[in-house]
Amino acid sequence: MKFETKAIHIGEEPNLEEGGTGDVVIPIHLSSTFARKEVEKPTRGYEYSRTGNPTRDALEKRLAALEDAQFGLAFSSGMAAETVLALTLLNSGDHVVAFDDLYAGTRRLFDILNRNFKVEFTYVDARYLENVETAIKPNTKLIWLETPTNPLMKLCDIRAISEIAKEKGILVVVDNTFATPYFQKPLKLGADIVVHSTTKFINGHSDSVGGAIMLSNEEIYAKLKFNQNAIGAILSPFDSYLVLRGIKTLAIRMEKHNDNAMKIATYLESHSRVKKVNYPGLKSHPQYELARKQMSGFSGVLSFEIDGGIREVKRFLENLKIFSIAESLGGVESLIEHPATMTHAYLSKDEREKIGITDSLIRVSVGLENVDDLIEDLDNAFKHAF
Numbered sequence: 001m002k003f004e005t006k007a008i009h010i011g012e013e014p015n016l017e018e019g020g021t022g023d024v025v026i027p028i029h030l031s032s033t034f035a036r037k038e039v040e041k042p043t044r045g046y047e048y049s050r051t052g053n054p055t056r057d058a059l060e061k062r063l064a065a066l067e068d069a070q071f072g073l074a075f076s077s078g079m080a081a082e083t084v085l086a087l088t089l090l091n092s093g094d095h096v097v098a099f100d101d102l103y104a105g106t107r108r109l110f111d112i113l114n115r116n117f118k119v120e121f122t123y124v125d126a127r128y129l130e131n132v133e134t135a136i137k138p139n140t141k142l143i144w145l146e147t148p149t150n151p152l153m154k155l156c157d158i159r160a161i162s163e164i165a166k167e168k169g170i171l172v173v174v175d176n177t178f179a180t181p182y183f184q185k186p187l188k189l190g191a192d193i194v195v196h197s198t199t200k201f202i203n204g205h206s207d208s209v210g211g212a213i214m215l216s217n218e219e220i221y222a223k224l225k226f227n228q229n230a231i232g233a234i235l236s237p238f239d240s241y242l243v244l245r246g247i248k249t250l251a252i253r254m255e256k257h258n259d260n261a262m263k264i265a266t267y268l269e270s271h272s273r274v275k276k277v278n279y280p281g282l283k284s285h286p287q288y289e290l291a292r293k294q295m296s297g298f299s300g301v302l303s304f305e306i307d308g309g310i311r312e313v314k315r316f317l318e319n320l321k322i323f324s325i326a327e328s329l330g331g332v333e334s335l336i337e338h339p340a341t342m343t344h345a346y347l348s349k350d351e352r353e354k355i356g357i358t359d360s361l362i363r364v365s366v367g368l369e370n371v372d373d374l375i376e377d378l379d380n381a382f383k384h385a386f
């Protein structure tokens, strides 16, 4: 099956067996527990809803299929997925090499692991292979990547990094939230594990917070499954239903996000009040060639630097009518935010500036509205700001 077909059917095949009802949409199994005939074993495989739930199972199957993975696991948030992953793969004294431009919540989690469990982290500009290579130590267990990164849209070469990691027995995790499996398949490029905030494009409608892990290594999957139940940060049945429903239109949504973002990136690049646009679909992106090689599209997020300071940023953002000033991304509605005071405020100003997150940086999640309306909205806001 091709991507669009899997996105609609996997995990939701109608049950036409004796006793099955033939629903074409999976029921939301709200029951917190499942009765059994015999004491020793569950009658239909289900015992307690944290351990396993039919609606969540359907979603987990579909999530795996999207990434061409053997296994999928769904969590109550992207951060919950990351927490379970980190607690499963890392022990105190281990070392992790991570991209320095990451969602700041991921940095916050890593700081806890460092403080409380003595896991060591080295943050590198993973755009350059040699930085990753030289950061590796004898106790390095994991390389943690985001590509494109949040919020600067930097890329790293998943295949090349995975080759180095494999030689040294190090696992590679890729946060594929920005690209989605529609545009990028990290496992095919050699990574071991993919993690997602399903809150974003995968659900796509800004009405569910969730996370996912996809992988094909059975041994690691068994540990993750055990810890998913042990830690308990599972996705609810209702959210599982919402995400299953959202995924059905993932392919068609991503095409339109990509088209609209490309048009907005081009518009911004030609605007006299814009200093720089970060979007991997632009020829001016320093890693445009890598983007074309490892992605089949460039997705719907971009960031840009306005030609002004915090005063102009505020005037620009607060005069938008269609874009909402809000954290998050990947929904059908366009969102806009100021990383320095919002999503990346956790980092110190020095840390932000070292990576390239200036006070003039604005991040845009381009939605599915008519792009002419979006450009007109931006145009008006520029007029108010300057």
Ligand code: P1T
Pocket (backbone or CB within 6 Å): 077, 078, 079, 080, 103, 105, 106, 146, 150, 175, 177, 178, 196, 197, 198, 199, 209, 210, 211, 327, 328, 329, 343
């Ligand atoms: O918000 P949550 O579902 O817990 O996902 C965390 C997360 C993980 N990875 C990436 C790349 C992310 O962007 C996020 C969440 N990001 C935002 C809320 C944001 O506005 O950037």
